[in-house]
Amino acid sequence: MTTRNWAEPYKIKMVELIKMTSREDRLNAIREAGYNTFLLRSEDVYIDLLTDSGVGAMSDRQWAGMMMGDEAYAGSRNFYRLRDTVKEYYSYEYTVPCHQGRGAENILSQCLIKPGEYVPGNMYFTTTRLHQELAGATFVDVIIDEAHDAESDHPFKGNVDFDKLDTLVAEVGAERIPYVCMATCVNMAGGQPISMANLKQLRAWCDKHGIMLVHDMTRVAENAHFIQRREDGYRDKSIKEIVYEICSLTDAATMSSKKDAMVNIGGFLAMNDAKFYEKACSLVVVYEGLHTYGGMAGRDMEALAIGITESVQDDHIHARVGQVQYLGRRLRESGIPIVNPIGGHAVFLNATKMLPDIPQEQFPAQALAAALYVESGVRSMERGIVSAGRDKETGENHKPKLELVRLTIPRRVYTQAHMDVTVDAVREVVRRRDEIKGLRFTYEPAMLRFFQARFEQIG
Ligand code: F0G
Numbered sequence: 001m002t003t004r005n006w007a008e009p010y011k012i013k014m015v016e017l018i019k020m021t022s023r024e025d026r027l028n029a030i031r032e033a034g035y036n037t038f039l040l041r042s043e044d045v046y047i048d049l050l051t052d053s054g055v056g057a058m059s060d061r062q063w064a065g066m067m068m069g070d071e072a073y074a075g076s077r078n079f080y081r082l083r084d085t086v087k088e089y090y091s092y093e094y095t096v097p098c099h100q101g102r103g104a105e106n107i108l109s110q111c112l113i114k115p116g117e118y119v120p121g122n123m124y125f126t127t128t129r130l131h132q133e134l135a136g137a138t139f140v141d142v143i144i145d146e147a148h149d150a151e152s153d154h155p156f157k158g159n160v161d162f163d164k165l166d167t168l169v170a171e172v173g174a175e176r177i178p179y180v181c182m183a184t185c186v187n188m189a190g191g192q193p194i195s196m197a198n199l200k201q202l203r204a205w206c207d208k209h210g211i212m213l214v215h216d217m218t219r220v221a222e223n224a225h226f227i228q229r230r231e232d233g234y235r236d237k238s239i240k241e242i243v244y245e246i247c248s249l250t251d252a253a254t255m256s257s258k259k260d261a262m263v264n265i266g267g268f269l270a271m272n273d274a275k276f277y278e279k280a281c282s283l284v285v286v287y288e289g290l291h292t293y294g295g296m297a298g299r300d301m302e303a304l305a306i307g308i309t310e311s312v313q314d315d316h317i318h319a320r321v322g323q324v325q326y327l328g329r330r331l332r333e334s335g336i337p338i339v340n341p342i343g344g345h346a347v348f349l350n351a352t353k354m355l356p357d358i359p360q361e362q363f364p365a366q367a368l369a370a371a372l373y374v375e376s377g378v379r380s381m382e383r384g385i386v387s388a389g390r391d392k393e394t395g396e397n398h399k400p401k402l403e404l405v406r407l408t409i410p411r412r413v414y415t416q417a418h419m420d421v422t423v424d425a426v427r428e429v430v431r432r433r434d435e436i437k438g439l440r441f442t443y444e445p446a447m448l449r450f451f452q453a454r455f456e457q458i459g
Contacts, residue, residue, distance in 0.1 A: 006322070009315035010412060013060060020046050026374045034454025035370040035439055037379050046377025047418050049407045052345045054100075054258035054265055056411035059310060062262070062303040069299025078301035079292040082268075085305040089240065089312060090217065091248040092270035094277035098288050099295030101218060101256025102127040104269035106287060108214065108254055109135035111279045112178045120168055121181035122160050123147060123188050126387055126448055128181065128216060128254075133392050137178070140168050147189040148401040150350045153340045155230045157192035158185065158223070160202050169209060179212035184223035184246060188383060190404070191219070191324075191343020193226035196234065196245065203249045215250035221260045221311045222344030225321050240312040252276065259345070261307035262411050266296050324409050327419040334427050339404060346408040349426065351384060355436060360385050360403055362438025362458060368429070369405045371436045376425030381406045387450045 021029075021044055033039035037050060048055065070077040083095040098104040105128050113119065115136025121128070122143040129139045142164040146154040160182070168177065182202060186192050206213045224242035227234050234242060247253065252271035257263050269280055281291040288295040296304070310316060321344050328342030337353035351365035358364040365384035372378055384403035391398060407422060429436075439455035 045379045056262035065302035066299040076298040078298040082301045096269045097294030100267040104254040105131040156195040158194035159198040174209040183216035185219035190339035190348045193223040215253040217253045218256045349405040352403045358438045
């Protein structure tokens, strides 16, 4: 049987020029940035795979929507369009716009958490956990063990382990668990999905214990793709139907719409409970803005509403995840150790395996990301011990089993040729890996240290 080639379901109407720099320029730039790719200037970057957040290409329809902004302080028509779209596509009754995902996490955590409580989740996310901790809670990881094993090819590494949840209830009591935080396509595990079966079981578990189920829906459409491909009974369902089903199994959601929904800025908190909505409205005015804009311009809410409708198109999501799979497969074929299975938004390089001589305390993934930049101008992100931060009680470094570099693919931005150049760059870094040195902090911020930390090379 012959396989047919496929292509992106769009054509390019406008381009942004990028330029390749010299190795010497990049060496200077990374030194100036303290070996932290977050501190590089974007104009010094050739192919930017730092994140998939806020960097997607909006469609002509979304740009047209920007012209339809109703910038009234209160009751903008774009808010109502957004609210109705969230209800139609994601099932949630009430929407509170926020400037981005962490704005929604702040409101959520303040509304639902009392000091001394515990929030279980299918792996942590940096900002999500910090907001839980700032509200006085302790995060408890209840993801299946396979998620912490880069080699395991479990098809649903985002699944929840019910023994871990039961243990937590036995230890602290259900009344001290305000909600379970369930992410779709778990970022820190490598963009790994949760199955619908596991989610249904989680719904039943939450009902049994009278605990709310909150959805970090940042990458829900990508999760739906994996359910469609891998789970019995979903092959003939559309992405739109699967997304709706996922959302309707949960009580509330935080959304960073800078990812799935392809806008440059924005997010929301959504829920079904009227009392919770009322409380969120009273807090959003303190931190974000009035409840009908929450830190977003009217035009941005319009672009977001349109982005939501585009994000659940089967053609779109298959091309989007397909591009990530292409990059991952090519790296794997070149013998590069990556997290398996290949995720939905990024390919994660296994830095532990690529740099076995650099101990985790010397930040191998951070060093690898810096080396990849110097080699090629490709910008990536550390997702290992630096991102994991310190234990809030003991002050010790969290030591995650996954010491990774994330090559994150923006939506609708780069071509297959950019993926090929990236593969060549990673291969070249591997060839020269003996030149890579460990790092130590010269500046370590107290919170979310990975964003602004600075390092120097050891030896
Ligand atoms: N939840 C998840 C799963 C995320 O990936 C992010 C952001 C957030 C919440 C917070 O949203 O950035 O809009 O405030 N992730 C970005 C990334 C930063 O690069 O992975 P935000």
